[in-house]
Structure formats: C-alpha cells, structure tokens
Amino acid sequence: MVKNHYKHNIALLHVYLQNLPDAVPFHQPNDSLYGFHSFAPDETWLREEGLETAVNQQLEVKWGPRTEIVPIRERGRGIEAVVDVLAQYLGALPDSVLLHKWLEDITASTKLTYEIHGKQVSPSSILKCKDEAAKMNESHTSIVQPGPKPKKLESHIPTDFTDPEWTDLPEEQDGRQAGAKLHPLLASVSKICVHSNGSGDKKYVRCVGSRVCHKKWSYPRNRTKITGAGTC
Helix, strand or coil: CHHHHHHHHHHHHHHHHHCCCCCCCECCHHHCCCCHHHCCCCHHHHHHHCHHHHHHHHHHHHHCCCCCCCCCCCECHHHHCHHHHHHHHHHHCCCCHHHHHHHHHHHHHHHHHHHHHCCCCCHHHHHHHHHHHHHHCCCCCCCCCCCCCCCCCCCCCCCCCCCCCEEECCCCCCCCCCCCCCCHHHHHHEEEEEECCCCCCCCEEEECCHHHHCCEEECCCCHHHHHHHHHC
C-alpha cells in the first residue's frame, strides 16, 4: 500500500523540490509565498479538533486552495520545508488519509512544474531517495524550525462569512417551472460570487466558509455540494 512507502515518497518529493527548474523564481524564507519553514498548527484547532484536523487546516493556509493541481511557484527553503512538515506529522499520523493526500497532491504539483519547464530529474538524484528514506527510519523528532506562532483564532466557528477574495452577488430567484427546485440549504451554505480583483465577470459558487476552507465551485450550484458543508 502507498501508506507503507510514504518515507520513500517523501524522500522523492524532497529530491524534486531541491532540483526545481531554474526558471522557477527563488525566494528567501522571509519572502516565501509558502512559509513552510515556520509551520505550526493553530492552538485552538489542536485543542478543539485534534492534531490531524489542525495540521490539515494549517496546510491549507500555507498552500492555498487545492481545487486543482498547480505548478510550484518558487524555489527555496520556504517550499522545501513542506517535506519536513509531512515527515513529522505522517510520522505521528501514519494512517492519515488527509496527510497522504497532501503528499500525493504536492508531489503531483512538482511533477507538473518539471513538465512545464521540460526538465527531468537525473537518475543519480533519484537514487538519493533510498538514502533519505533510510534515514527517516530512525526515530523522527521535530525537524521543522520553530517559527512565530500563528495568530490565535477566537474560534474555528466563523461569525463573519465574507471573503475578501470574492464579491458576493445578490441571491437569484429560482424561476424554474418544472424539475427539482433549488434546495434551500444550498443558499445557506454557499454564495454566488465573482473574483474581487476584477479579472472577469465569470460567476462562481463559494462555500460560506471559504475564507478558511478556500472551497469554490463552478456556477450554477450543485446540490451535491451540500455534503461538503459538514467539513467546514
């Protein structure tokens, strides 16, 4: 199973991130777009939701929405440290489906970056994965450099459902004369919106908690998205 080989997969991701194409901009840690070198789960989430949920939430804060596989935006310690984060918390939660999905998706993003820039990893670099995986078999202690603690959230239950990334549009009347009507719960858990940056007038549907969960979908609404509200 993939879970039994996560140390090798983490080592492989490390090699990919250390050898990203030169065309990808290099960022110093203090200017990182990701900032995984200062990763720390929110204390409120840890206390109220547990380690797995708190780590997943902070990964979403650092990485951003995972609506699709996207290329890596920078080289440097700020992104490379995601290897340390995944190694640490998969060591504590080896059966976590959420964390294995993060490892899979971030690896897919690195591979996409290589494809875009027409670069391949040398065989000698791939061989280094075995050595790195072997080192991970030793007792794993926290290897993430402690950084400033994230600002403590008053509560993980939001009271303000606005999202600066999106401009909400007025609710539309369901004028259909036949067929299934709009489920009233959909209007409660989602908002019709457009990008606030004025990049276009294309409509989207966002979760009312998108400021935290970053979930959005194509317009019009789909009643199957109701099931996602329970995780926000």
